[in-house]
Amino acid sequence: MLFDGAAQSVLVTFFVALVFLGVHSPHIALDTSGLWLSVLVVVLLLRGWEAWAYKKERFNKRSAGEWLRQHRIGVLLTGLVWGWAGVQFFPVDQVQYQIFTVLVLAGLAAGALTVHAPDYHSYVSYATPTLIPVGIASLLQGTNLHLGMGVLVIALLLFLLRAGKRMHESFLTSLHLRYENMNLLEDLEREKSRLGNRLSRILDGSASEVYVFDGRDLRCKMINTGALESLGYEEGAVLDMTALDLLNMKDRSDFELIAAALKSTPEHSMALQVRHRREDGSTYPVEARLQYSEREEPTAMDVTVREQAEQMARERQALVQSVVTSAPISLWSLDTQGNLTFFVDTGFWQSDTFPRACVGDNLFSVYAGIPQVVSHAHQALAGERFVTDIEVDGDTYEIHYSPLLDMDNQVYGAIGVALDNTERKQYERKLIRQANFDDLTGLPNKNYMMPRLMEAFVRAHRERSRVALLFADLDNFKTVNDTLGHKAGDELLQLAGSRMQEILRDTDALYRISGDEFVIMLEGLNQPRDAEVVARKLLDKFQRPFVLRAGEVFASCSVGICFYPDDGESPEKLLQSADAAMYGAKAKGRNTYHLFTRAMREDAERRLAIESRLRRAMERDELSLVYQPKVSTRDGFIAGAEVLLRWHNPDLGWVPPDQFISVAEDAGLISSIGQWVIRQATSEANRWRDVCQVPINVAINISSRQFRGENLLLSVEEALQETGLPPELLELEITESLLVQDAPETLDTLRALKDQGVRLALDDFGTGYSSLSYLKRFPMDVLKIDRSFVRDIGIDPSDEALVEAIVAMAHALDLELVAEGVETDEQMQFLQLRNIDLIQGYYYSPPVFIEHFREMISQSPPALLPQTSADTAISVL
Numbered sequence: 001m002l003f004d005g006a007a008q009s010v011l012v013t014f015f016v017a018l019v020f021l022g023v024h025s026p027h028i029a030l031d032t033s034g035l036w037l038s039v040l041v042v043v044l045l046l047r048g049w050e051a052w053a054y055k056k057e058r059f060n061k062r063s064a065g066e067w068l069r070q071h072r073i074g075v076l077l078t079g080l081v082w083g084w085a086g087v088q089f090f091p092v093d094q095v096q097y098q099i100f101t102v103l104v105l106a107g108l109a110a111g112a113l114t115v116h117a118p119d120y121h122s123y124v125s126y127a128t129p130t131l132i133p134v135g136i137a138s139l140l141q142g143t144n145l146h147l148g149m150g151v152l153v154i155a156l157l158l159f160l161l162r163a164g165k166r167m168h169e170s171f172l173t174s175l176h177l178r179y180e181n182m183n184l185l186e187d188l189e190r191e192k193s194r195l196g197n198r199l200s201r202i203l204d205g206s207a208s209e210v211y212v213f214d215g216r217d218l219r220c221k222m223i224n225t226g227a228l229e230s231l232g233y234e235e236g237a238v239l240d241m242t243a244l245d246l247l248n249m250k251d252r253s254d255f256e257l258i259a260a261a262l263k264s265t266p267e268h269s270m271a272l273q274v275r276h277r278r279e280d281g282s283t284y285p286v287e288a289r290l291q292y293s294e295r296e297e298p299t300a301m302d303v304t305v306r307e308q309a310e311q312m313a314r315e316r317q318a319l320v321q322s323v324v325t326s327a328p329i330s331l332w333s334l335d336t337q338g339n340l341t342f343f344v345d346t347g348f349w350q351s352d353t354f355p356r357a358c359v360g361d362n363l364f365s366v367y368a369g370i371p372q373v374v375s376h377a378h379q380a381l382a383g384e385r386f387v388t389d390i391e392v393d394g395d396t397y398e399i400h401y402s403p404l405l406d407m408d409n410q411v412y413g414a415i416g417v418a419l420d421n422t423e424r425k426q427y428e429r430k431l432i433r434q435a436n437f438d439d440l441t442g443l444p445n446k447n448y449m450m451p452r453l454m455e456a457f458v459r460a461h462r463e464r465s466r467v468a469l470l471f472a473d474l475d476n477f478k479t480v481n482d483t484l485g486h487k488a489g490d491e492l493l494q495l496a497g498s499r500m501q502e503i504l505r506d507t508d509a510l511y512r513i514s515g516d517e518f519v520i521m522l523e524g525l526n527q528p529r530d531a532e533v534v535a536r537k538l539l540d541k542f543q544r545p546f547v548l549r550a551g552e553v554f555a556s557c558s559v560g561i562c563f564y565p566d567d568g569e570s571p572e573k574l575l576q577s578a579d580a581a582m583y584g585a586k587a588k589g590r591n592t593y594h595l596f597t598r599a600m601r602e603d604a605e606r607r608l609a610i611e612s613r614l615r616r617a618m619e620r621d622e623l624s625l626v627y628q629p630k631v632s633t634r635d636g637f638i639a640g641a642e643v644l645l646r647w648h649n650p651d652l653g654w655v656p657p658d659q660f661i662s663v664a665e666d667a668g669l670i671s672s673i674g675q676w677v678i679r680q681a682t683s684e685a686n687r688w689r690d691v692c693q694v695p696i697n698v699a700i701n702i703s704s705r706q707f708r709g710e711n712l713l714l715s716v717e718e719a720l721q722e723t724g725l726p727p728e729l730l731e732l733e734i735t736e737s738l739l740v741q742d743a744p745e746t747l748d749t750l751r752a753l754k755d756q757g758v759r760l761a762l763d764d765f766g767t768g769y770s771s772l773s774y775l776k777r778f779p780m781d782v783l784k785i786d787r788s789f790v791r792d793i794g795i796d797p798s799d800e801a802l803v804e805a806i807v808a809m810a811h812a813l814d815l816e817l818v819a820e821g822v823e824t825d826e827q828m829q830f831l832q833l834r835n836i837d838l839i840q841g842y843y844y845s846p847p848v849f850i851e852h853f854r855e856m857i858s859q860s861p862p863a864l865l866p867q868t869s870a871d872t873a874i875s876v877l
C-alpha cells in the first residue's frame with residue numbers, strides 16, 4: 001500500500017515543485033533553484049525506482065521490514081529536500097513569498113496524511129523535516145508576525161502528527177475488518193459445497209427416482225442415479241427430455257392442469273399413480289410425488305417416484321400364470337420338504353396313473369406309490385438339474401427339473417416342468433422309419449442295411465465264418481414299367497419282395513436298395529455253396545408268373561453273389577463286388593446267378609489303380625495324342641485323321657484307351673481330359689493348313705459321358721476361336737449308345753454343334769442297335785463302319801451283305817462313309833469297289849505321333865500299299 005501510490009505522489013511532488021519554483025523565480029538566482037530542483041529530482045527518481053523494484057520483485061529478495069526501512073529513508077530524504085526549500089525560499093523582507101512557502105509546505109505535510117496512513121513512522125519522517133526548518137526560520141526573523149507564524153507552523157506540525165497517528169490506527173482497524181470478512185466468506189462457500197455434495201450423494205444413493213424440472217418449460221434439470229437406472233437412460237439423453245416424456249404422461253393438457261394446481265398451492269405436494277416407460281419401451285407402475293417450488297429462481301418442480309413393488313409382483317405373478325396356462329406345459333414347484341408351493345397342470349398330472357394333488361399337498365406322500373416321481377423330486381431337491389422322459393398312459397412327457405437356489409446358492413426348493421412330447425416322439429419314429437424303410441415294400445433300405453452289414457462282419461470275424469451277399473436285379477422290370485405303367489411296376493416290386501422273403505431263414509435279411517435291386521444277407525455260412533443253394537431257390541421262385549391287376553407277367557432276375565471277407569472287407573466294397581457279380585450274371589444271359597470271381601476282383605483292383613494314377617496324369621504330362629490317317633479311296637490323298645489318346649504311366653506302362661477312358665468317365669475326369677484333347681487337336685489341325693494344300697480334317701472321339709457334360713459346346717467354341725481352325729475341318733465322333741438314350745438335350749447339343757459348322761460322325765456303326773431311324777433323326781455327316789465288319793470281309797458272306805446294305809443306305813442319306821480297321825488288300829479292294837469314301841486302318845497306317853503324321857501329309861498321296869514298315873513303337877500301341 002505504501003508503494004501503491006508512489007508514482008502518483010512523485011508526480012504531484014514534481015508538479016508542486018515546478019509551481020513553487022515558478023512563483024519564487026523573480027527573487028531567486030537560477031543556479032540556486034536549479035541545484036535544488038536537481039536534488040529533488042534525484043530523490044524523486046530514487047523513490048520511483050524503489051517502488052518499481054518493489055512491484056517487480058515483491059518479497060523475493062528483501063523482507064517486508066527492509067522494504068519499509070527503505071521507504072522511510074526515501075520519504076525522509078524528500079522531507080529534508082522540502083525542509084531545505086523552507087530555508088532557501090524564505091527571502092528576508094519579502095513576507096508574501098515567505099507566507100507562500102509556509103502555505104505550500106503546510107499543504108504538502110497535510111496532503112501526505114492519507115498517503116502515509118499505512119505507516120505512521122513514514123509520515124513522521126516526512127512531515128517533521130518538511131516543517132521544522134521553515135518554522136525555525138520564521139521564529140528567527142524576530143518580528144511579531146514571524147513569531148506568530150513560527151509558533152503556528154510548529155503547532156500545525158504537532159497537530160498533524162497527532163492526526164497522522166489517528167489515521168494510521170483507523171486504517172489498521174479497517175484492514176483487520178476486511179480480512180476477517182474474507183475468511184468468513186470462504187467458510188460459507190466451503191460449507192455450501194459440502195452440503196451440496198452430501199445432498200447429491202444422498203439422492204444418488206436412494207433407490208427412489210428423483211427429478212427436478214424447470215418450473216417454466218418442464219425440462220429436466222437434475223435426475224438421480226436411481227432414476228437413470230430404472231429408466232435405462234444415459235444422463236445426457238435425459239437432460240433434453242421434459243416431465244411429460246419422463247413421467248410418461250400422454251396428455252399434455254392433463255399435466256398442465258396438475259402443474260397449475262401445484263403452482264397455486266406451492267409447497268404442497270401431490271401424488272399420482274402412473275406407469276413409467278423405460279428406454280426399451282417396457283412400462284412399470286409407480287407412485288410419483290410432485291411438488292412446485294417458487295422460492296427457487298427459476299421456479300422448479302420436484303418429483304420423487306417410488307416403484308409400486310406390490311403391484312409389480314402381482315403383475316408378474318399374473319404374467320407367469322397366463323404364460324404357464326397358455327402353454328401346453330405342466331409346472332409345479334416344491335419346497336425342501338416336498339410340499340407343492342405352485343401347481344399348474346395342463347394334463348400331465350391328470351392322467352389316470354396319478355392321484356390328484358394340489359398346492360399344499362406333500363408330493364412324497366401323495367405319490368409314494370410311484371417311485372419314479374418320488375426319485376425325480378429327491379434328485380432335484382438334492383440340487384441336480386436334469387431332463388428325462390416319462391411314459392404315462394401311452395403318452396410321452398419330457399420332464400425338466402431344476403433346483404431353486406437362493407443368493408447363497410442354497411437349495412430352497414425345486415421346480416418341475418412337464419411337456420407333452422407324444423406327437424414329437426411319434427413324428428421322430430416316423431422319420432426314422434422313413435429314413436430306413438421303403439414305403440412300397442416295407443423292406444429296410446440301404447441306409448438301414450449298411451450298419452447291419454458292419455455288425456454282421458464283426459460277428460463273422462469273431463466266429464471265423466462268412467457273410468454272403470446276394471445282389472438280385474429284376475431282368476425285365478423296365479419293360480413292365482414302360483408297357484404296363486408304374487402301378488404295375490410297383491405291384492411287381494411288392495410281389496417280388498414277398499417272394500424273396502419266403503425263402504429266407506430267420507437269420508437272413510432282405511433289403512431293397514434301389515428301384516429293382518434287392519440284397520439278401522446270409523450269415524453264418526459254412527461253405528460258399530450254401531449261398532448258391534439260396535440263389536437257385538430264388539431263381540426258382542421267379543419261374544412262376546406274377547399276377548398283377550393288369551395281367552400276368554413273367555419276371556426273372558439275375559443274382560450276383562459275393563462273400564465277406566473274401567470279396568470285400570467293408571460294406572461299400574462288398575456291395576460293389578455283389579453289383580459286379582450281378583452284372584456278370586446279366587452278361588451270362590440273365591435269369592441266372594454269378595459268383596464274384598478273381599478276374600472281377602482283379603479288374604476292380606486294376607480300375608482302382610488306373611483311377612488313382614489317372615488323376616495326376618494330366619499335370620504330369622503323361623498323356624499324348626496319336627493321329628491315324630483317313631485316306632480317300634478315289635485318289636489316295638490323306639483327307640483327314642482320327643486323333644487317339646495315349647497314356648504312358650511309369651508304374652502301369654502304356655495303358656490302352658479302352659481301359660482308361662471308362663475309368664476316366666466313372667471318376668469324372670473325362671471332361672477335363674476331353675477338353676485338353678480338343679484344344680491340342682484343333683491347334684494341330686490348324687497347322688496342317690500350312691503344310692498341305694488339300695484341306696485335312698481332324699476327327700475327335702467324344703464319349704457319351706463327355707458329350708452330356710456341360711462344357712462340351714463351350715470347349716469346342718473356344719478351341720475353334722482360339723486356333724482359328726475352320727469348323728468344317730473339325731469332326732466329332734459319337735457312338736450310337738448316346739443316341740439310344742434319346743434325351744432331348746442330346747439333340748439340342750448336336751444341333752448347336754451343327755450350327756457352329758462342325759461335322760458329326762457316327763462311330764462303330766453296326767455294333768449296337770444300328771437303327772436307321774437314328775440316322776434320319778440326328779444330323780449326321782459321316783458313318784464309320786465298325787472294324788468287326790471289315791474283319792469278316794472274305795470270311796463271312798452275311799457280313800459282306802450287311803456292309804453292302806449299309807453302303808446303299810448311307811449313300812441314299814448322303815452320308816460320307818469311312819471303313820475302320822482296314823488291314824488287307826482284299827478288304828481294300830472290296831471297299832473300293834463298293835464306293836466307300838475313306839478307309840482307315842493298318843493297311844495304310846497305324847496311328848502315329850505327330851511328327852510322323854506331318855511328314856506323311858507333306859508327301860501325300862503315296863501309293864496305296866500295305867504298310868509293312870509301321871513304326872514298331874506305335875504298332876505296339
Ligand code: C2E
Pocket residue numbers: 628643644645656657658661677700701702703706733763764787820821822823840841842843846847877
Ligand atoms: P475307336 O474310336 O473305334 O478308335 C479306333 C481304334 O481302332 C483305335 O484304337 C485304333 O488304334 C484302332 N485301329 C485302327 N486301325 C486298326 C486296324 O487296322 N486294325 C485294328 N485291329 N485296330 C485298328 P485305340 O486307339 O486303342 O482306341 C480305342 C478306343 O478308345 C477308340 O475306339 C475310342 O472309342 C477310344 N478313344 C481313343 N482316344 C479317345 C479320345 O481321345 N477320347 C475318347 N472319348 N475316346 C477315345
Ligand code: CA
Pocket residue numbers: 642701733763
Ligand atoms: Ca473313333
Ligand code: CA
Pocket residue numbers: 763764784786787820
Ligand atoms: Ca470306331
